[in-house]
Amino acid sequence: MCYFEQTRWPCGYWKWGNFREQCEKEYRTGETCGLKLVYSWQPAQGMCKICEQKCKKERRIYKMMNDISRWQREGNRRATIEKTMQDVNDIQCQINELLATHVERERTL
Ligand SMILES: [Zn+2]
Structure with missing residues (x-):
């Protein structure tokens, strides 16, 4: 499980943002294990x-x-x-x- 930032819109739409933290299972540098988890999220302005x-x-x-x-x-x-x-x-x-x-x-x- 690797941690990513997330952007959320008021309407409920969201998208993944920057990669934040690699999990222990993944040792290849710069690679992610494929299972994304939310590290933190920011509200987006306006419409998605x-x-x-x-x-x-x-x-x-x-x-x-x-x-x-x-x-x-x-x-x-x-x-x-x-x-x-x-x-x-x-x-x-x-x-x-x-x-x-x-x-x-x-x-x-
Ligand atoms: Zn929307």
Whole structure:
């Protein structure tokens, strides 16, 4: 077991930081035994990278939905609307994947 620093975000996401202390089992210099333990942790400011990406994608969806309702009012834009709906679906799938990664990370703390 080797000790590492850890960074934690308010949302529950975390990542490993610098290596701090080697365990007795591991004698190779500069190597770690693979089992990481928390040495100490620091709170991170703002959003984690996953929440940031999720936010950006949600803003894109919001904008696309606005476009769609404008096109629906204007009429005659059926193909564009269908294409954009497809994009909205794709981005929604990406958001779901991000959320799953986030939840997975929160669980493994
Ligand atoms: Zn997050």
